[in-house]
Amino acid sequence: MIFRKVCVLGLGYIGLPTACTFATHGVNVIGVDVNPQIVSTLQNGGLHIAEPGLRNLVETAFLSKNLQINHEPEKADAFIIAVPTPFLENKHADLRFVKSAAEAIVPLLQPENLVVLESTSPPRTTIDVVAPILDKSGLKSGSDFMLAYSPERVLPGQILHELIHNARVIGGIDLKSAEAGQDLYSIFVEGEIVITDSTTAEMVKLMENTQRDVNIALANEFARLADKFGVDVWEAIEIANRHPRVNILKPGPGVGGHCIGVDPWFLVESAPEVATLIRSAREVNDNQPDYVVTIIQRCLGISDSESFGGIQIAILGLTYKPDVDDIRQSPAIRIGQLLSDRNAVIKAFDPYITEKDLPGIHLMDTWQSAVQTSKLVVLLVAHSSLLAIDPFEMFSQTDSRIMVDSVNGWDTDDWKKAGIEIIKLGAQMR
Ligand code: SAJ
Numbered sequence: 564m565i566f567r568k569v570c571v572l573g574l575g576y577i578g579l580p581t582a583c584t585f586a587t588h589g590v591n592v593i594g595v596d597v598n599p600q601i602v603s604t605l606q607n608g609g610l611h612i613a614e615p616g617l618r619n620l621v622e623t624a625f626l627s628k629n630l631q632i633n634h635e636p637e638k639a640d641a642f643i644i645a646v647p648t649p650f651l652e653n654k655h656a657d658l659r660f661v662k663s664a665a666e667a668i669v670p671l672l673q674p675e676n677l678v679v680l681e682s683t684s685p686p687r688t689t690i691d692v693v694a695p696i697l698d699k700s701g702l703k704s705g706s707d708f709m710l711a712y713s714p715e716r717v718l719p720g721q722i723l724h725e726l727i728h729n730a731r732v733i734g735g736i737d738l739k740s741a742e743a744g745q746d747l748y749s750i751f752v753e754g755e756i757v758i759t760d761s762t763t764a765e766m767v768k769l770m771e772n773t774q775r776d777v778n779i780a781l782a783n784e785f786a787r788l789a790d791k792f793g794v795d796v797w798e799a800i801e802i803a804n805r806h807p808r809v810n811i812l813k814p815g816p817g818v819g820g821h822c823i824g825v826d827p828w829f830l831v832e833s834a835p836e837v838a839t840l841i842r843s844a845r846e847v848n849d850n851q852p853d854y855v856v857t858i859i860q861r862c863l864g865i866s867d868s869e870s871f872g873g874i875q876i877a878i879l880g881l882t883y884k885p886d887v888d889d890i891r892q893s894p895a896i897r898i899g900q901l902l903s904d905r906n907a908v909i910k911a912f913d914p915y916i917t918e919k920d921l922p923g924i925h926l927m928d929t930w931q932s933a934v935q936t937s938k939l940v941v942l943l944v945a946h947s948s949l950l951a952i953d954p955f956e957m958f959s960q961t962d963s964r965i966m967v968d969s970v971n972g973w974d975t976d977d978w979k980k981a982g983i984e985i986i987k988l989g990a991q992m993r
Contacts, residue, residue: 564677564746567591570639572664574601574632576612577681577715578645580722583617583624588751592624593639594632597663605632613888616723635667641677641747642668644693645715647821648682654828656685658692665696672700677709677743679733683768683822684712685829689761690736709740712761713748714768719820720887730755734764772826773841778812779823780844783851786814786989796989797971814989816943816969817851817894819883824848824892852897855943855969855988859902862939862965862986871907877937877961878902879930880944880970881913881921888915895943899924910937914948934961945970954981 567590571582574596582594596602604611608625610618624630636642646660661682668678678697680689689712694704704710712734717725731752735741741758748756759767782800789796800811818824827845831838857867865871883893890896899909903923911924912933919926927933930952934940940963942949950972957966958981966978969988978985 573646
């Protein structure tokens with residue numbers, strides 16, 4: 564099938580790079596967002612998200628004259644839905660954005676169109692939720708128009724490369740839809756394109772992120788066990804991973820971001836009686852910030868639930884993972900707020916965060932100003948620039964002589980030479 568015009572609904576971390584990449588590959592693209600601020604920012608040459616290389620890609624897409632940004636979708640050969648699927652208070656997927664994007668396509672749908680859902684969704688969403696909405700057009704999915712599910716699998720920080728080079732799965736509600744999806748994405752995808760049915764593709768996406776979440780939970784539980792047995796978990800993992808069939812992930816302060824901490828719940832929601840391991844893993848990871856707080860309180864000689872009584876603590880790193888500027892569901896922020904709720908004064912520094920109103924957290928301009936009058940320094944994100952801090956400079960900036968490292972970012976021996984004791988998550992008893 565030939566696709567001359569594509570309408571992309573949702574211009575976030577996935578929709579915007581996808582729209583621009585189609586445009587730079589010669590396709591006429593209408594990029595749509597319901598948020599007027601995003602539309603005007605993009606129309607005026609700005610950018611509302613940070614991702615390496617994205618500014619350049621957006622500029623190239625505009626220069627190609629193939630990209631238009633609008634708040635209303637238009638008739639096209641293909642529609643791509645790339646809107647968020649957050650979760651509700653009860654941990655169920657919030658499909659409101661998916662539904663309203665599908666509703667917006669209904670009056671525009673023409674015979675032989677292709678509609679692709681990219682948003683991460685619970686199994687059967689394409690068939691049970693999207694198809695019935697689109698069928699309200701009077702056209703029938705599968706016979707009059709085509710419908711497929713194709714999840715994005717790109718890693719924040721490497722989106723532009725992975726969008727083109729990752730293997731891509733396309734699940735059609737029938738074979739014709741899957742093959743049309745293959746024709747559409749082969750415009751720019753250089754990785755393998757695998758076709759299947761839509762529910763398998765939905766499940767594949769959730770399985771990928773769930774296996775990562777369960778494995779991180781296992782690493783976090785190993786860290787807690789190591790703390791009990793006087794073992795250094797980081798050394799133990801490094802040795803275990805020399806086994807040819809073992810690959811233990813890294814413990815840390817918890818799981819953040821908008822994917823790994825959310826997607827496993829879509830499986831739990833769909834079959835809670837079955838997904839018990841998945842639920843437990845989620846609970847372990849959600850509880851990891853509280854575990855880090857117990858390490859911090861032990862360093863300060865404070866018992867459970869006792870007030871920190873105004874003690875100043877410096878936290879270094881606020882984003883959900885290293886070297887990105889994204890703070891969504893960040894465990895570091897959760898830790899800062901848990902401490903502040905117990906009357907600690909939190910001075911925070913993050914090289915990627917400059918202006919943010921974060922309740923309970925005082926954002927500082929430099930790591931030096933965060934540590935200066937602090938009683939304890941805590942490393943929460945392994946940003947390259949924080950790992951490069953010179954321990955001797957740290958010694959001269961603060962009176963804190965014990966520091967908590969939740970990411971195995973600082974070498975205990977190097978810091979000891981500078982006169983600072985590092986208490987590491989998963990290696991506390993040594
Ligand atoms: N984390 C650990 N230990 C580890 C690895 C990660 O504690 O060993 C933590 C990170 O610090 C972070 C969280 O997990 O807080 C998630 O980070 P991540 O790098 O594992 O994943 P995301 O959320 O940035 O991106 C994931 C990716 N999925 C997989 O690797 C299976 C990406 O490919 C997906 O496209 C993305 O989710 C998504 O959008 O679904």
